[in-house]
């Protein structure tokens with residue numbers, strides 16, 4: 001299985017979680033890491049190149065820090081540009097069909113706040129619904145997301161632990177048994 005990890009962090013060198021996650025997953029066989037903000041500092045996305053990258057991989061992971069309950073803006077632009085009519089949707093747009101799509105996100109707030117009684121009121125999976133629905137729309141298989149919370153002032157051990165959990169989740173092949181549109 002070929003995995004493409006699209007890392008969307010506006011300042012990866014200053015990051016704790018996403019920087020380490022990227023370093024760790026990049027060492028795995030069959031994994032291509034694609035640092036969006038480094039590749040497109042001018043935000044001028046090469047759509048053909050990105051579409052080819054997606055076509056060449058089986059599982060696409062969108063990895064990003066959770067910003068205002070969504071993804072950083074360059075990743076939103078990537079989705080707008082790359083999931084084009086005639087490629088991702090429309091009668092001839094079937095290139096996302098059957099691709100596995102996973103979200104991997106870090107949050108400042110602990111995940112315990114992401115529940116009805118918590119400060120964030122909704123679960124991470126609920127807040128990621130727009131991604132899930134988008135991927136359902138283009139025929140991709142939306143895999144259970146990976147989220148790691150409480151990244152405000154984390155210890156090195158916490159970051160290391162999150163990186164191990166992330167890689168385990170990212171490489172998990174057993175999601176396949178869930179098949180088609182996974183509700184989380």
Ligand SMILES: Cc1cc2nc3c(=O)[nH]c(=O)nc-3n(C[C@H](O)[C@H](O)[C@H](O)COP(=O)(O)O)c2cc1C
Nearest residue numbers: 015016017018065066067068069106107108109151
């Ligand atoms: C613009 C901005 C918006 C943020 N919005 C949220 C948010 O909605 N929920 C949350 O839990 N954390 C939020 N955070 C905190 C980040 O998610 C957190 O700093 C990040 O996940 C840490 O990962 P990193 O070490 O890779 O930068 C926000 C941070 C910034 C800079």
